[in-house]
Amino acid sequence: MKANGDARAATTARPILGRRGILTAVAPLLAAPSLALANEYPSKPITIVLPFSPGGLSDVVARAIAEEMRKKLGVPVILENRTGGNTIPAAVAVTRAAPDGYTLGWYAGNTFVSTTYIFPDAPYQVSDFAPVIMFYRGPMVLAVSNQIPANNITEYVAHIKRTGHPAIIGATSVGGTAYLMASVFGTEAGITIEPAGYRGGPDLVLALQQNSLPAASDIVDTFLQAHRARHLKLIGIASERRIDLLPDVQTFAEAGYPNATSYFWQGVAAPKGTPPEILNRLHGAFAEAIAAPSVRARLSADLEVLALGPADFTRFIAAERAKWIPVMERLNLRRS
Numbered sequence: 001m002k003a004n005g006d007a008r009a010a011t012t013a014r015p016i017l018g019r020r021g022i023l024t025a026v027a028p029l030l031a032a033p034s035l036a037l038a039n040e041y042p043s044k045p046i047t048i049v050l051p052f053s054p055g056g057l058s059d060v061v062a063r064a065i066a067e068e069m070r071k072k073l074g075v076p077v078i079l080e081n082r083t084g085g086n087t088i089p090a091a092v093a094v095t096r097a098a099p100d101g102y103t104l105g106w107y108a109g110n111t112f113v114s115t116t117y118i119f120p121d122a123p124y125q126v127s128d129f130a131p132v133i134m135f136y137r138g139p140m141v142l143a144v145s146n147q148i149p150a151n152n153i154t155e156y157v158a159h160i161k162r163t164g165h166p167a168i169i170g171a172t173s174v175g176g177t178a179y180l181m182a183s184v185f186g187t188e189a190g191i192t193i194e195p196a197g198y199r200g201g202p203d204l205v206l207a208l209q210q211n212s213l214p215a216a217s218d219i220v221d222t223f224l225q226a227h228r229a230r231h232l233k234l235i236g237i238a239s240e241r242r243i244d245l246l247p248d249v250q251t252f253a254e255a256g257y258p259n260a261t262s263y264f265w266q267g268v269a270a271p272k273g274t275p276p277e278i279l280n281r282l283h284g285a286f287a288e289a290i291a292a293p294s295v296r297a298r299l300s301a302d303l304e305v306l307a308l309g310p311a312d313f314t315r316f317i318a319a320e321r322a323k324w325i326p327v328m329e330r331l332n333l334r335r336s
Helices: 002-012 019-040 057-073 085-095 153-163 177-189 201-209 220-228 276-290 310-330
Strands: 046-050 077-081 103-108 129-144 167-171 193-197 215-219 233-237 263-271 304-308
Touching: 046 057, 046 085, 057 077, 057 103, 057 276, 085 103, 085 263, 129 153, 129 177, 129 201, 129 220, 129 276, 129 310, 153 233, 167 177, 167 201, 177 193, 177 215, 177 310, 201 215, 201 220, 215 220, 220 233, 263 276, 276 304, 276 310, 304 310
Parallel strands: 046 077, 046 103, 167 193, 167 215
Antiparallel strands: 103 263, 129 215, 129 233, 129 263, 129 304
């Protein structure tokens, strides 16, 4: 009888686990679906949503990367252009998608930095994204019409101070990097900046060439061809140091305005909650794709490829917001 009782006790006894023991036992079970999903990923087409128009520089680069991604991942990579609305439609298309790695967004800095500040009622927040990769950055530049008697930033500031008038500087979007850079430059230089809005880079170039606009700020590629043809002048670049493409163009830092240093940048994000294993798989594929010769051939020479991973990209976005949101507050750009 005693032996039978011991046997029953042995069969009914259960180990008593503390909270740590339970978590240790359950953790592999919780991780298993995520790991299995990552191992099977991708098994169907991936869509990348862009807020850029078809045929533009960003779209051309994105299509080259999508083709390389198709080769590496073995599934179609489809680009979906959703333009307009201050990039909000393209952002919402991703933040409201399933966090499974099959819907991604390709954005410039304004989607992560200025849009949610300027439009507080925007139906998304930066925290709704899971950053995947920051591809590259390129410095902003200041161009002037040939009628402006200045060949560098130092001479331009002296010219504006002599005239006693505000410096009218064209830019393509309120709250964009060019707009904010010009404001910081004006504050540091002690001159008043009067922004002038234009629809796009070609409009800026045309206005400068026609002498209907004295100055404008945008990315290097916008002005490079006209500068080389001497239809306008590039007089300042917002990089930390001069670049090989424009060795004779003075940096804002050299002229004494280091806080005007600023860059255009682009990257890809997934919906919040996308498994880390999938984010890392995507980052690896994107990093390989942007290193491919077919993609590098489409990148303008001023772009610096960084290929930041999810953690570094997250920190980069936080640093950009910490830099530019106080500038937007000072400019009273927030809309009710």
